[in-house]
Amino acid sequence: MWGPSIIGFGNYHYKYASGHEGDAPVLAFSPRKAALTLYVYSDTEKSKALLTDLGKFKMSKACIYVKKLADINTDILREICIESIKYISENHECSCRVKN
Template identity: 55%
Template sequence: MATKNKTVETDQSVKDFINSFVEKEQKRQDSFRLIDLMREWSGFDPKMWGSSIIGFGTYHYKYASGHEGDAPLLGFSPRKAAFSLYVIAQGNDNQKFLDKLGKYKMGKACIYFKSLDELNLSVLEKLCKSTVQYLNQREGKVGC
């Protein structure tokens, strides 16, 4: 029996989420800056996904196991310890981007960083735009 996805788009206000969830002023400022950048780079407005992910656009995925669902093209979460950045970092081109991105740690499914000041924003832009292009080519369509 298929399990229901926990991380789905919600109607929660992104602005209200940041103002109530993010405690440190610098992280709040970085969150709003990242929203502006990802909106520009993706062409989509921010939406809440689950209780703490801010996503831009959507794509549909289906695994070989049959599990499928929708996910944001780009996303981030301003978690207490660090930001979690959700992008697709695959292939040689993206490894070149990661090598020049700045100070971060790589997780299984995301990139962790403490502050936007620690990242090369022009490289982050290329990584984000590459993600949107990759998913658009792989999935054939992306939506809002």
């Protein structure tokens, strides 16, 4: 659990140029009354392209809001999740990094 209502998977550490830093889940969701909130998006060209085929949703900088799962293409959502894991693994210290 990440806070009282976010179910998260994995973790990574981020640090902004401003010096602000913290920890966040690699992927997460929160079943809220207004919409299911999906913390699965990384701002990559592939992710932007995948959004066009996702279905009916709203979005903030890094969250996708869905009224019901039937409104979206879950195969596309899976690809967005994979792209996000890849991006985080390549750009942050995280639990998702493959150790060789």
